[in-house]
Amino acid sequence: MSKVNAVVRLSEIKKSYRRGPEEVRALDGVTLELKKGEVVALVGPSGSGKTTLLNILAGWEDPDSGTIEYSSAPGTHPGNLPWRDIAILPQSLGLIDEMNVRENVELAARLPEGPGVGAVKERIDGLLGVLGLAGFQDRPPSEISIGEQQRTALARALSLSPQLLLADEPSGHQDAAWAEGVFRAIRAAAKQGTSCLVATHNEELLQFVDRIVGIRDGHLVDVEHPGLRPPEELAAEVVAAAESEQPMEPAPDHSPFRSVVEPVEEETQVAPAVKLHPGDDEGDDDLRSKFGPAT
Ligand SMILES: Nc1ncnc2c1ncn2[C@@H]1O[C@H](COP(=O)(O)OP(=O)(O)O)[C@@H](O)[C@H]1O
Numbered sequence: 001m002s003k004v005n006a007v008v009r010l011s012e013i014k015k016s017y018r019r020g021p022e023e024v025r026a027l028d029g030v031t032l033e034l035k036k037g038e039v040v041a042l043v044g045p046s047g048s049g050k051t052t053l054l055n056i057l058a059g060w061e062d063p064d065s066g067t068i069e070y071s072s073a074p075g076t077h078p079g080n081l082p083w084r085d086i087a088i089l090p091q092s093l094g095l096i097d098e099m100n101v102r103e104n105v106e107l108a109a110r111l112p113e114g115p116g117v118g119a120v121k122e123r124i125d126g127l128l129g130v131l132g133l134a135g136f137q138d139r140p141p142s143e144i145s146i147g148e149q150q151r152t153a154l155a156r157a158l159s160l161s162p163q164l165l166l167a168d169e170p171s172g173h174q175d176a177a178w179a180e181g182v183f184r185a186i187r188a189a190a191k192q193g194t195s196c197l198v199a200t201h202n203e204e205l206l207q208f209v210d211r212i213v214g215i216r217d218g219h220l221v222d223v224e225h226p227g228l229r230p231p232e233e234l235a236a237e238v239v240a241a242a243e244s245e246q247p248m249e250p251a252p253d254h255s256p257f258r259s260v261v262e263p264v265e266e267e268t269q270v271a272p273a274v275k276l277h278p279g280d281d282e283g284d285d286d287l288r289s290k291f292g293p294a295t
Pocket residue numbers: 017018019024025026044045046047048049050051052053295
């Protein structure tokens with residue numbers, strides 16, 4: 001791997017599916033590198049190949065051609081890497097209804113190769129708190145809302161502070177406040193070193209990511225970061241403000257620098273300010289009408 005801090009590198013990945021007589025090219029030569037601790041949004045319309053790319057990174061599907069290499073285990077099939085290396089929040093969530101919310105979040109710790117529940121108790125308490133699940137931890141997933149279930153699956157994915165988080169539309173079932181809460185939790189994990197690849201439709205949340213990778217018909221395309229101000233512009237502003245002793249203009253709400261300038265220090269500060277009431281999780285119609293249906 002060329003760069004020391006690259007967690008994974010995909011090179012020229014191709015994947016096609018057969019649909020009757022037709023061949024669908026889900027991925028058509030994808031090359032991508034993810035660095036330690038960065039949050040990358042994977043943005044594209046329905047059917048553009050987002051889930052296929054995440055599945056290949058997870059080792060759930062094999063590419064037809066191309067290479068995938070994790071720096072922690074060169075030569076190892078990604079499907080054989082432990083939860084500490086790759087953790088997945090799939091669109092289907094995959095919660096186990098025979099276990100309560102807390103036990104679901106503890107799943108990776110409880111696996112034979114896992115560290116055991118005691119070793120991650122504090123972290124899991126923190127994640128349940130930050131993601132608004134502490135009050136439901138004794139309930140089975142079927143007795144909480146779909147939004148709460150999705151946050152349970154995120155807490156489970158982050159339970160062992162993985163090297164890489166693969167999250168497929170993690171705010172797809174959240175209302176606006178919790179969508180932000182989900183992205184803040186992802187940012188907090190990145191700050192602790194987890195690289196995050198997040199398939200998303202939600203343009204408002206792109207302010208929380210470091211980099212945006214667009215995908216169209218299985219090809220990666222450049223997407224400009226909305227509101228991104230070049231570092232030199234910010235630096236010049238800092239110097240000018242110091243010289244004039246005027247208070248600096250705060251970063252605009254849409255600026256990704258807001259999350260850099262005002263980093264989330266503790267997981268406990270990550271919870272969204274808005275208190276939700278039952279049923280709120282179903283209320284993301286606004287976002288859906290704006291950005292199209294989740295896929
Ligand atoms: N198992 C499959 N069999 C046939 N076609 C598939 C399969 N999985 C995905 N596809 C097709 O591959 C393309 C990319 O799908 P997907 O990766 O799910 O896109 P996205 O997640 O961006 O909506 C779509 O045309 C989809 O219909």
